[in-house]
Amino acid sequence: MAxxxxxxxxxxxxxxxxxxxARTFWIAYERARAASGKLWLRxxxxxxxxxxxxxxxxxxxxxxxxxxxxxAEIRQSERVALYRAAMEKLLLDGFVYPCxxxxxxxxxxxxxxxxxxxDEPVYNGRCRFTAAPNxxxxxxxxxxxxVPDGETIRFVDVHAGPQSFLAGCxxxxxxxxxxxxxxxxxxxxxxxxxxxxxxxxITEVVRGRDLxxxxxxxxxxxxxxxxxxxxxxxxxxxxxxxxxxxxKRHDALSLRAMRxxxxxxxxxxxxxxxxxxxxx
Numbered sequence: 001m002a003x004x005x006x007x008x009x010x011x012x013x014x015x016x017x018x019x020x021x022a023r024t025f026w027i028a029y030e031r032a033r034a035a036s037g038k039l040w041l042r043x044x045x046x047x048x049x050x051x052x053x054x055x056x057x058x059x060x061x062x063x064x065x066x067x068x069x070x071x072a073e074i075r076q077s078e079r080v081a082l083y084r085a086a087m088e089k090l091l092l093d094g095f096v097y098p099c100x101x102x103x104x105x106x107x108x109x110x111x112x113x114x115x116x117x118x119d120e121p122v123y124n125g126r127c128r129f130t131a132a133p134n135x136x137x138x139x140x141x142x143x144x145x146x147v148p149d150g151e152t153i154r155f156v157d158v159h160a161g162p163q164s165f166l167a168g169c170x171x172x173x174x175x176x177x178x179x180x181x182x183x184x185x186x187x188x189x190x191x192x193x194x195x196x197x198x199x200x201x202i203t204e205v206v207r208g209r210d211l212x213x214x215x216x217x218x219x220x221x222x223x224x225x226x227x228x229x230x231x232x233x234x235x236x237x238x239x240x241x242x243x244x245x246x247x248k249r250h251d252a253l254s255l256r257a258m259r260x261x262x263x264x265x266x267x268x269x270x271x272x273x274x275x276x277x278x279x280x
Contacts (some may be wrong), residue, residue, distance in 0.1 A: 005037025006203045009063070009070060010193075012044040013056035016254035020208070020238040022068040023272040027235050028206035029068045030239055039070045040200050046076040046083075046192050062255040066265050074200070078194055083187035086195045086225055087180065088137055095224045096143045096180055098134065099127040115217035123176035125169035143181040145190075145221065153216040160209055165216035178217050194218050209234035238273070 009025050011017060017025075032039040041060075045051035063070075090096045101123075128146060137143075147167035154164045163176040180191045189197070193214075197205065205215075212234050222229050258268055 003203055005035035006040070006201050007032040007037060007206060008040040008042050008047075008197070008200060008202055009068070010042045010044050011063075012050075012188065013057045013059060014047075014050045015054055015055060015067065016256050017059050017062050018255065018270070019258070019271060022062075022255055022268060023238055024208055024235045026066065026269065026272065027233070029070075031204065031206060031233065036191045037203075038072070040202070041070040041073045042076040042196060042200070043073065043077075044192070046080070046186055046189075046251075048077070051077070052243045054070070058256060062259070066255065066268060073194060074196070076196065079108060079166060079196065079199075080186070082199065083192050084137070084185075084196050086191060087143070087187065089178045090145070090180065090221075090224055091137055091143070092135060093224065094146075096145050097128060097131045097177075098138060099131065099144045099177075099179070101142070102217055103125060109133070120175065120178055122171065122173050122176070123169065128140070128169065128177055132257075137181075141181075142179065142184045144177040145180045145217075145224075145280075146260060147177055147217075147220060149177070153219055155215060155219060155229075155232065157212070157215075158204070158231055160212065160234045163212055166214055167220070175213055175217060180221070190214060190217050190221060194221040194227060197230060198222070198225070202230050204231040204233060206233045206235065208237050210237060226274070236273070 007028050009028055011025070029039060041063075043056060043059075045056065050156065087096070127144065132233050147169075149168045150166070151168075152166050154162070156162050167173060169173060169176050178190060179188045181187060189263065196202075197218075215232050215234070219229055221227075255268065
């Protein structure tokens with residue numbers, strides 16, 4: 001018997017949704033609809049310093065205006081106890097260690113990383129070798145996941161094709177020990193995403209291909225926590241006229257700005273380029 005399709009939209013209320021978001025969410029919506037499946041809306045508001053209520057309202061309004069509907073909702077800010085329980089399991093099983101590195105190294109830990117802007121640098125493992133082991137979650141402490149040094153994480157993306165990323169602590173690795181818990185008792189993006197995808201029984205994750213490396217990290221967390229790994233569809237990114245990947249700073253290309261300019265949902269969707277094949 002086939003497993004029912006369960007997908008999700010995962011916007012962050014840290015700015016207005018732009019054309020790139022719209023296209024990725026539209027792909028997620030259409031894939032769920034084509035499979036006669038269920039679609040969640042997950043508000044990724046785990047960082048109270050960056051999340052805003054007015055952006056949360058705007059993103060729902062703009063998604064509905066575009067023609068996207070969903071079946072159920074959750075908010076990450078209401079689920080911190082679940083993330084803490086997962087973190088305590090990782091700590092008990094020896095997958096994480098305390099890290100005393102600087103605030104600059106940790107400032108993006110709750111954000112979805114993007115390879116061309118704020119992806120975590122490869123960590124050199126300093127605290128891996130010097131931190132004292134502990135079996136309980138210590139307040140005011142940051143924690144990193146201990147990656148299998150030298151292991152290549154492989155998966156086949158539904159859209160982007162075969163992928164491989166080398167984990168380790170040297171400059172030749174694609175990623176190193178990554179942050180999973182912050183000293184202000186908040187989970188990293190990677191941990192919250194994995195816990196939620198498992199709890200929501202997500203069967204396919206649709207998101208931008210700037211998060212391919214995050215998938216490798218999340219597969220390691222799924223293994224450590226005993227969670228299943230869903231399928232992944234990493235959509236092509238949209239760029240502005242200068243070739244720069246669209247971001248929330250592109251106010252003129254926000255859904256709200258295009259709505260205010262008199263564009264219809266059909267006009268906006270007509271701007272979505274076709275997805276390329278992995279061999280293109």
